[in-house]
Amino acid sequence: MDNSLVDDYEAIGANASLCAGHSIQFNEILISEAIGMFWDFGNQTTSTELNPLTTYEFPGSYDVTLIVERKCKYDTIQKTIEVEDCIENLWVPTAFSPNNDGVNDLLYVRGITINDFLFRIYDRWGKLLFETDDLSKAWDGRYKDKPVF
Structure with a gap:
């Protein structure tokens, strides 16, 4: 019992x-x-x-x-x-190819444990090309509507 x-x-x-x-x-x-x-x-x-x-x-x-x-x-x-x-649940692609072929065209950050987020992309001279605090936004490889090479 x-x-x-x-x-x-x-x-x-x-x-x-x-x-x-x-x-x-x-x-x-x-x-x-x-x-x-x-x-x-x-x-x-x-x-x-x-x-x-x-x-x-x-x-x-x-x-x-x-x-x-x-x-x-x-x-x-x-x-x-x-x-x-x-922290291992943070994922960023190691490369992307923004050539509009539908494969790996966007650079983004993913993670289920992210509470505070700021994603910035700079060129090699330190110029800010992209910035977001929204996990759903990705960078398409463009700056001022022109591709960045």
């Missing part, structure tokens, strides 16, 4: 990996009514909310503990969350 108060909890938002600086929501899965609960996220933050949200600022392994109270009984479950430094 299983008298456990907590069957499990799940980390919402930690699909393939959890990236440092991103929030994650925890949801408990209770077998029976709880009077109270206490979450320790392993990053010097805690919560007594039912489904709390926390942010891991740095990569590493974090032991997340959930303690559930029902009358005079306590039950504890602990899992380890792996938080990655997701």
Whole structure:
């Protein structure tokens, strides 16, 4: 007979990996009514909310503990969350060919972990040719509507 108060909890938002600086929501899965609960996220933050949200600022392994109270009984479950430094999710093509053939005509930056973004292209003399803070915008190899060679 299983008298456990907590069957499990799940980390919402930690699909393939959890990236440092991103929030994650925890949801408990209770077998029976709880009077109270206490979450320790392993990053010097805690919560007594039912489904709390926390942010891991740095990569590493974090032991997340959930303690559930029902009358005079306590039950504890602990899992380890792996938080990655997701800078490797930044991707920029190493070359492009803006010749309007439909293949590699645009130079752009991609990344799921980019929070603050400024993309600038300069010529070899330091002249600014292109600038954007919008991830959806790409450079087409032109400056003032003329191709740059």
